[in-house]
Amino acid sequence: MEGQLLSFERNLMRMYQALHRKPELHVFATKELAVLADKMERMSEGEILAEDEGLRDLAPEGVENQNEAPEPEDNKSAPLEIPLCPRAREARVSQVLSTSFSEDFSSLRVEKSSSSFTEGGSSFTEGDFTHTRGLDTIERLKKGFTIFKKKVEKVPGVFDRLKLYQAPKVMVISCVDSRVSPNMVLQALPGEIFTHRNVANLVPPYEKLGAYHGTSSAIEYAVCHLKIEHIIIMGHSNCGGIRSLMDDKQSDDIEAGKYGMDFIPKWMSLARPAREQAKRYCKEKDFQEQCTFCEKEAINGSLGNLLTFPFVKDAINQRKLALHGWYYDMAGPHLSTWNMQLLISNMQVI
Numbered sequence: 379m380e381g382q383l384l385s386f387e388r389n390l391m392r393m394y395q396a397l398h399r400k401p402e403l404h405v406f407a408t409k410e411l412a413v414l415a416d417k418m419e420r421m422s423e424g425e426i427l428a429e430d431e432g433l434r435d436l437a438p439e440g441v442e443n444q445n446e447a448p449e450p451e452d453n454k455s456a457p458l459e460i461p462l463c464p465r466a467r468e469a470r471v472s473q474v475l476s477t478s479f480s481e482d483f484s485s486l487r488v489e490k491s492s493s494s495f496t497e498g499g500s501s502f503t504e505g506d507f508t509h510t511r512g513l514d515t516i517e518r519l520k521k522g523f524t525i526f527k528k529k530v531e532k533v534p535g536v537f538d539r540l541k542l543y544q545a546p547k548v549m550v551i552s553c554v555d556s557r558v559s560p561n562m563v564l565q566a567l568p569g570e571i572f573t574h575r576n577v578a579n580l581v582p583p584y585e586k587l588g589a590y591h592g593t594s595s596a597i598e599y600a601v602c603h604l605k606i607e608h609i610i611i612m613g614h615s616n617c618g619g620i621r622s623l624m625d626d627k628q629s630d631d632i633e634a635g636k637y638g639m640d641f642i643p644k645w646m647s648l649a650r651p652a653r654e655q656a657k658r659y660c661k662e663k664d665f666q667e668q669c670t671f672c673e674k675e676a677i678n679g680s681l682g683n684l685l686t687f688p689f690v691k692d693a694i695n696q697r698k699l700a701l702h703g704w705y706y707d708m709a710g711p712h713l714s715t716w717n718m719q720l721l722i723s724n725m726q727v728i
Contacts, residue, residue: 537568546572549600551593551680552612553579553619560612563706572600578619579611580648581680584687594687601689607699609684613677614706619646620673623653624665648683652676674714677703681718694720 530537549572550560560566560573574596581593600606622628623646632643652675660668681701684690693699701718 540569544569544572544604546570546604547606548572548608548610549574549597549604549606550610550612551576551579551581551596553577553614553617555614555617557708558612558614558706563711572596572604572606574600577642577645578617578649578676579613579680580645580676581611581683582648583683597684597687598689601687601693601699605698608702609690609699610702610704611677611680611684612704612706613673615670615673615708617669617673620649620652620676621669622646623649624656624669624672629653649676649679652679674703674705677705678718685720 546569548570550564551574552558552560554575554577560571560575564571574593576593581597582591584594597609600609619642622632631637632639632646635643649672652672655675656668656672660671663671681703684701685694690699694701703716703718705714706712707714
């Protein structure tokens, strides 16, 4: 069965690649992806016969395929990753929390994502994603909560514990960008990650002079009270804050107060060292590449600022905390990850 599902994934990947090579195939590819995803779901439940038309290469073990040569072993063993195509929502396959998840949240299954957030299963249209303002969105979100409530009622033991306390092991500091929800992108379980979001996923240096410290207080609570073991700074592609910082004219206008902004200029100044690095090392590159470099370098700057917090540095020295930089590229989608390590050389007595 695992081999059959992997073959289905290969077919989905081929369709996805064809979709991007030839945009004119969009409508056809979208429909075919939906059909394949549906058959994959049915196969996982044992409903599809090997003789199904067009799926003879997915026959059960022991049934040879006479029409197609076997793939090289390298291809069979290579891990497969299905990118999510935003224009093919009906066929998007993702790992989601089962409606009958177990007491320890370990019950996960692969299923075709629902084409609707509301009950009834009506399909989304392009308009639903380009015109999502106003009362229609508010009502849909309310209905979304009713669905969540019904799921909670099926597993009262799990949420009885969560309503009393939280014990996450990971903190994620990410951007407020509506496209970059850590819980969605990382498929996190309820209570699994402690999340803080701000403009451009920045971390200020440790200081006590300011009156309000939203990000700093979140870090303090995570490290000192929740005793989290990992902090992830999660940046992303096409960050509006970084792009405005990299645009020379717009950056100067913001600094000069032409946009009437009271808080953003000061906050984004935290990423100016990353901007200077991008302008220095990518001066021959185009604007998009400069922004990408700055987005990643801003993550490193935030990792460095984390070390200015005494309690963060102490936890790292005691090997109780690790720092990570993650970069989410929405175009793939791809996720780049790296760790920050503190290396202290051997002491030399002179």
